Amino acid sequence: xxxPVDAPPQPExxxxxxxxxxxxxxxxxxxxxxxxxLSDNLDLVCVSKNHFDFGNGVYENGVxxxxxxxxxxxxxxxxQLGARGAPxxxxxxxxxxxxxxxxxxxxxxxxxxxxDANVTGKGFFAHYKTVSHFNISRVVELRDARAGRLTxxxxxxxxxxxxxxxxxxxxxxxxxxxxxxxxxxxxLNDEDLWPCGEKKGWTEVVDSYTDNNxxxxxxxxxxxxxxxxxxxxxxxxxSYLHSLxxxxxxxxxxxxxxxSVLVSEDSNYHxxxxxxxxxxxxxxxxxxxxxxxxxxxxxxxxxxxxxxxYYTGIFCLLTACDRSPCAFGNCTLSPSRADGExxxxxxxxxxxxxxxxxRIRPCAARPCNNRGACSxxxxxxxxxxxxxxxxxxxxxxxxxxSDMQHIRRRRRAFEDEAVRLCEIPNPTPNITSLGxxxxxxxxxxxxxxxxxxxxxxxxxxxxxxxFPEKIEKLLAEEADRCARxxxxxLEHSP
Numbered sequence: 001x002x003x004p005v006d007a008p009p010q011p012e013x014x015x016x017x018x019x020x021x022x023x024x025x026x027x028x029x030x031x032x033x034x035x036x037x038l039s040d041n042l043d044l045v046c047v048s049k050n051h052f053d054f055g056n057g058v059y060e061n062g063v064x065x066x067x068x069x070x071x072x073x074x075x076x077x078x079x080q081l082g083a084r085g086a087p088x089x090x091x092x093x094x095x096x097x098x099x100x101x102x103x104x105x106x107x108x109x110x111x112x113x114x115x116d117a118n119v120t121g122k123g124f125f126a127h128y129k130t131v132s133h134f135n136i137s138r139v140v141e142l143r144d145a146r147a148g149r150l151t152x153x154x155x156x157x158x159x160x161x162x163x164x165x166x167x168x169x170x171x172x173x174x175x176x177x178x179x180x181x182x183x184x185x186x187x188l189n190d191e192d193l194w195p196c197g198e199k200k201g202w203t204e205v206v207d208s209y210t211d212n213n214x215x216x217x218x219x220x221x222x223x224x225x226x227x228x229x230x231x232x233x234x235x236x237x238x239s240y241l242h243s244l245x246x247x248x249x250x251x252x253x254x255x256x257x258x259x260s261v262l263v264s265e266d267s268n269y270h271x272x273x274x275x276x277x278x279x280x281x282x283x284x285x286x287x288x289x290x291x292x293x294x295x296x297x298x299x300x301x302x303x304x305x306x307x308x309x310y311y312t313g314i315f316c317l318l319t320a321c322d323r324s325p326c327a328f329g330n331c332t333l334s335p336s337r338a339d340g341e342x343x344x345x346x347x348x349x350x351x352x353x354x355x356x357x358x359r360i361r362p363c364a365a366r367p368c369n370n371r372g373a374c375s376x377x378x379x380x381x382x383x384x385x386x387x388x389x390x391x392x393x394x395x396x397x398x399x400x401x402s403d404m405q406h407i408r409r410r411r412r413a414f415e416d417e418a419v420r421l422c423e424i425p426n427p428t429p430n431i432t433s434l435g436x437x438x439x440x441x442x443x444x445x446x447x448x449x450x451x452x453x454x455x456x457x458x459x460x461x462x463x464x465x466x467f468p469e470k471i472e473k474l475l476a477e478e479a480d481r482c483a484r485x486x487x488x489x490l491e492h493s494p
Contacts, residue, residue: 058121063097063140063141063142063143063144063145063148076091076113076114076115077089077090077091077111077112077113077114077124078111078112078113078114079102079109079110079111079112080108080109080110080111080112081102081103081104081105081109081154081157082104082105082106082108082109083106083108085105085157086157087110087112088102088154088155088156088157090102093149095147095148095149096148096149096150096151096155097140097142097145097148097149097150097169097261098138098140098150098151098167099151099155100126101136101138101153101165102153102154103134103153103154103160103163105160107130109128111126133162133163134160134163134164134165135163135164135165136163136164136165136166137165137166137167137168138165138166138167138168139167139168139170139284139286139287140167140168140169140170141170141287142169142170142171142172142177142261142263143172145263146262146263146264147260147261147262147263148260148261149258149259149260149261150167150179150246150257150259150261151257151258152248152254152255152256152257153165153248153254158254159248159250159253159254159255159256159257160250160254161201161250161251161252161253161254162250162251162252163250164247164248164249164250165247165248166245166246166247167245167246167247167248168243168244168245168246168283168284169243169244169245169246169261170242170243170287171239171242171243171263172242172263173242173269173291173315173317174242174265174266174269174270175242175263175264175265175266175269176238176239176240176241176242176263176264176266176269177238177239177242177243177244177261177262177263178236178237178238178239178261178262178263178264179205179236179237179239179244179246179259179260179261179262180234180235180236180237180259180260180262181203181219181234181235181236181237181258181259182234182258182259182260183221183222183256183258184203184219184220184221184222184235185219185220185222185235186217186218186219186235187202187218187219187220194251195218195220196218196220196221197220199251199252200220200251200252200253201221201248201249201250201251201253201254201255202218202219202220202221202249202255203218203219203220203221203246203247203248203249203255203257204216204217204218204219204245204246204247204248204249205217205219205237205244205245205246205247206244206245206247207237207239207240207243207244207245208243208245208283209239209240209241209243209276209280209283210240215240217237219235221255221256234260240272241269241272241273242266242269243283245283246259270317270318270322273313273314273315273317273318274313274318274322274323276313276314279302280302280314281301281302281303281304282296282302282303282304282305282314282315283303284303285297285298285303289305289315290305290306290307290315290316291311291315291316291317292307292308292309292311292316292317293308293316294306294307294308294311294315294316309335309342310333310334310335310341310342310343311342312342319333319342320333320341320342320343321333321343325341325343325345325355326343326345326346326347326355326356327351327355327356327357328347328348328350328351328356328357329345329346329347329348329351329356330345330346331343331344331345332344332346349378350378361376362374362376362380362381363375363376363381367381367383367421368381368383368384368385368421368422369389369421369422369423370385370386370388370389370422370423371386372384372385372386372389372421372422383421383422385421385422386422387426388425388426389422389423389424389425389426390422390424390425390426391421391422391423391424
């Protein structure tokens with residue numbers, strides 16, 4: 001049997017409680033109430049201490065939340081994991097983040113408390129259950145802790161075998177986690193049933209918020225005989241956002257775990273949230289990841305936040321204006337909007353619409369009458385009237401608000417003004433001849449220059465090609481006439 005995923009372990013037999021005793025002289029013994037829940041087919045006892053407070057500090061859900069003068073070295077609590085072996089004395093090191101979960105080696109597990117007359121605090125609270133094998137999920141919230149260590153179950157005793165424990169580390173928003181694994185190696189081929197060897201356990205690390213489906217690493221423990229030849233550099237993994245899932249799968253032997261955890265602020269956290277797609281599923285609804293009063297809900301496909309007011313995004317961390325909904329305008333938050341979008345857009349000149357993504361086209365209404373030419377510029381228009389007509393040559397059509405009544409009112413005013421554009425006859429039109437107007441236009445001037453140059457080039461080409469032939473022909477004809485004249489003179493001579 002296993003506890004529900006991402007929820008505090010729910011006991012089959014009920015909780016263990018210990019209130020603060022008024023006086024005690026070092027009495028010790030097993031806590032009553034365990035033996036009646038043991039049976040022949042269940043051979044393990046699981047105890048999870050959710051709260052521990054005897055005056056030297058407060059341990060809450062895997063983390064020391066406060067410490068009065070440091071953690072005492074006195075053995076206030078002892079856990080006997082079996083009939084033999086030395087007992088485990090937890091809560092002696094505030095740096096250990098998960099020092100509260102124990103699995104027995106057999107069907108017996110004893111908890112002994114030792115106090116004295118000066119003890120303070122509220123005592124302890126724990127859940128326990130009897131199981132045939134363990135498959136446990138737990139959440140460690142790092143509210144105020146900024147550094148610590150993860151250790152195997154039953155630390156410093158040997159880790160239990162043939163089971164699975166899933167630990168989800170959750171830091172505050174706007175922070176990231178850095179975990180350094182000592183004495184481990186990364187496995188590239190993680191498709192095998194036993195990635196670290198037959199019946200050998202492994203450690204799996206999952207970052208749910210990287211890429212589309214998250215990122216997964218498989219780590220194998222380096223054996224004692226290989227530690228001298230393998231690199232001693234720890235394997236460092238940084239989370240993308242504020243959580244990581246570390247799962248230990250034990251084989252015939254327990255899996256060692258020596259992990260240093262560091263929580264640090266992330267200046268790019270807000271930008272990362274902006275880049276996450278809207279369909280991103282939350283890792284879990286426990287503990288509630290939604291900020292600003294948001295509610296975490298689930299459907300068949302994913303977990304998601306239902307955000308109040310103008311908050312939005314995967315954790316209700318963003319506002320409606322953070323995603324820049326106004327294409328060409330300024331966004332202001334408006335939590336009282338009936339549509340629930342929570343923002344208003346003040347559009348720039350030349351743009352309108354709910355999100356300022358509609359271009360204003362004043363010339364589409366043809367405001368320039370009598371063949372006047374209309375040109376648009378930054379939400380306004382200019383009319384170039386025909387010389388026979390005159391009137392206002394400029395109208396303004398700007399829409400900087402999204403209120404529809406205001407839009408209609410401005411449009412009617414524009415239409416009334418447009419009627420008077422280029423509609424007054426011009427008694428003294430300054431009509432310029434077509435040739436003069438053409439010569440004033442750069443296009444026609446350029447066209448005339450091109451044709452003039454081409455004409456000159458053509459004349460030169462023709463002259464160079466045909467003029468020598470003409471000269472030769474004229475010279476030949478002149479020579480022929482001279483020859484005939486001389487021949488005639490010779491014939492008439494006596």
